[in-house]
Amino acid sequence: MAIDRSGSPMTAGAIGSEKPCLIGATREEMGEMLRSIGVADRQIRMRVSQLWNWLYVRGVSDFDHMTNVAKELREKLKANFSIARPEIVQEQVSNDGTRKWLLRFPPRGAGRPVEVECVYIPEEGRGTLCISSQVGCTLTCTFCHTGTQKLVRNLTAEEILSQLLLARDRLGDFPDRDVPVGAMIPAEGRKITNIVMMGMGEPLYNFDNVKKALLIASDGDGLSLSKRRITLSTSGVVPEIFRTGEEIGVMLAISLHAVRDELRDMLVPINKKYPLKELLDACRAYPGLSNARRITFEYVMLKDVNDSLDDAKLLVQLLKGIPAKINLIPFNPWPGTNYQCSDWATIERFADFINQAGYASPIRTPRGRDILAACGQLKSESERMRKTERLAYEAMMIVGHGEDD
Incomplete structure (x- = not known):
C-alpha cells in the first residue's frame, strides 16, 4: 500500500515571494545580483563562490545558515533575494x-x-530522480497520462533545480549543518546518483531553462553530477537534438x-512534424555519440499495437549504425486509458530478438505503480482523482498483478 504523508500541506521554506531567486542563476548573473545590492566589485568573485558552495554543496535554504558570510550581508x-524550496503539497512512498x-x-x-x-x-x-521540465505537456502522446494535462507553462531553471534540491533535502543527501565550513565533504554514498529529464513536459520545448539547470547540476564545484549520469529524454524535437549534445553534453x-x-503519428503526434527518418538522422549526428555514449531508445510495450516480431525486426533495421540501447517499458496503466x-x-520474445541482433534491450521494471509514479503516469492533478477513478484504477492494478504472477 502506498503511504500518503501529505496531511496538511508541508512547506520546506516554500517559495512564495516576489524576490528574485539565487537558485538557477549562473555565476555571472549571481555576480550582477550581488552588485545590485552594493557588494563591491573586488568581492564579487569570492562572494559568488561562497554562495555557490552554500546552495549546491551544502544545500542550505536559509541565509542565516551561511556562517562564513558577514551578518550585514546576510x-x-x-x-x-530568495533561496527557499517549493511547497510540498503531497509526498507518497510506494x-x-x-x-x-x-x-x-x-x-x-x-x-x-x-x-x-x-x-x-x-x-x-x-x-535516480525523475525531474519535470514543464507544467503539463503539449505533445498529447496517446499512451501517456501526462499528455492528458494541457500545457500551463515552462518551468524556470530555478524550478527545475529546486526539484533536485528538495529531493536531496528529503532524502538526507546534503551534509549535516554541523560539518565545519571548509571541511571535506565526501561525494560517496549519495542517494541521488542520476537524474533523468523524463518527468512532465517535453524538455526540448523548454531548451534554455533546461540547459541552464543541467549545466548547474553538472558543475564540478556544486552539485557535481557527471554528465554521463544525466539523461535528457525527448519525443523528437529534431532541431534541438544537436544543440543538446553540443551545448549541454x-x-x-x-x-x-x-x-x-x-503508427508513431498516432502514438507520438510530434512525428507528423518530425518523422522517423529526420529523427534518426539527428540521432546519428548527435555530438559525442559512441559505444561509450549510446543513445537510449524508449519503447513502451502496447498489447497488439507495437509488440510484434515484425516490429522488432524493423526496429533493428531503423537503428542500424546508431550506438544504441533499447529500453523496453511495460505499459503502465492509468485511469481512462484504452491501452493494455x-x-x-x-515482451521477452521481443527483447530476445533485439538482443540477438546485438542491442542491449533491458526490460524496465515498473516502479511506483501503486502511487501513479511509473513511466507515463505523472500528472499534477493525480492526487485529486475522484474516488470512482481510484477504485477503477486499484481494480485494474489487482488484475494486472494477477497476470504478472
Whole structure:
C-alpha cells in the first residue's frame, strides 16, 4: 500500500515571494545580483563562490545558515533575494520505495500557482530522480497520462533545480549543518546518483531553462553530477537534438515507441512534424555519440499495437549504425486509458530478438505503480482523482498483478 504523508500541506521554506531567486542563476548573473545590492566589485568573485558552495554543496535554504558570510550581508541577501524550496503539497512512498512529490510553485507575473510531480527511484547501487521540465505537456502522446494535462507553462531553471534540491533535502543527501565550513565533504554514498529529464513536459520545448539547470547540476564545484549520469529524454524535437549534445553534453534518450510513421503519428503526434527518418538522422549526428555514449531508445510495450516480431525486426533495421540501447517499458496503466500492457512472454520474445541482433534491450521494471509514479503516469492533478477513478484504477492494478504472477 502506498503511504500518503501529505496531511496538511508541508512547506520546506516554500517559495512564495516576489524576490528574485539565487537558485538557477549562473555565476555571472549571481555576480550582477550581488552588485545590485552594493557588494563591491573586488568581492564579487569570492562572494559568488561562497554562495555557490552554500546552495549546491551544502544545500542550505536559509541565509542565516551561511556562517562564513558577514551578518550585514546576510541581512541584505534576505531582504532582496530568495533561496527557499517549493511547497510540498503531497509526498507518497510506494511499496517498492519509490517516492513521489507533488510540488507547488508560486505565481509568475500575473499567472497562478502551478504544481508538478517529480519521482525518486531507489535501485541497488544507484538512485535516480525523475525531474519535470514543464507544467503539463503539449505533445498529447496517446499512451501517456501526462499528455492528458494541457500545457500551463515552462518551468524556470530555478524550478527545475529546486526539484533536485528538495529531493536531496528529503532524502538526507546534503551534509549535516554541523560539518565545519571548509571541511571535506565526501561525494560517496549519495542517494541521488542520476537524474533523468523524463518527468512532465517535453524538455526540448523548454531548451534554455533546461540547459541552464543541467549545466548547474553538472558543475564540478556544486552539485557535481557527471554528465554521463544525466539523461535528457525527448519525443523528437529534431532541431534541438544537436544543440543538446553540443551545448549541454548530457546523455540522450528518445521516446520512440513505434517503427512505422503511420503508427508513431498516432502514438507520438510530434512525428507528423518530425518523422522517423529526420529523427534518426539527428540521432546519428548527435555530438559525442559512441559505444561509450549510446543513445537510449524508449519503447513502451502496447498489447497488439507495437509488440510484434515484425516490429522488432524493423526496429533493428531503423537503428542500424546508431550506438544504441533499447529500453523496453511495460505499459503502465492509468485511469481512462484504452491501452493494455503486452503479455510478458511477448515482451521477452521481443527483447530476445533485439538482443540477438546485438542491442542491449533491458526490460524496465515498473516502479511506483501503486502511487501513479511509473513511466507515463505523472500528472499534477493525480492526487485529486475522484474516488470512482481510484477504485477503477486499484481494480485494474489487482488484475494486472494477477497476470504478472
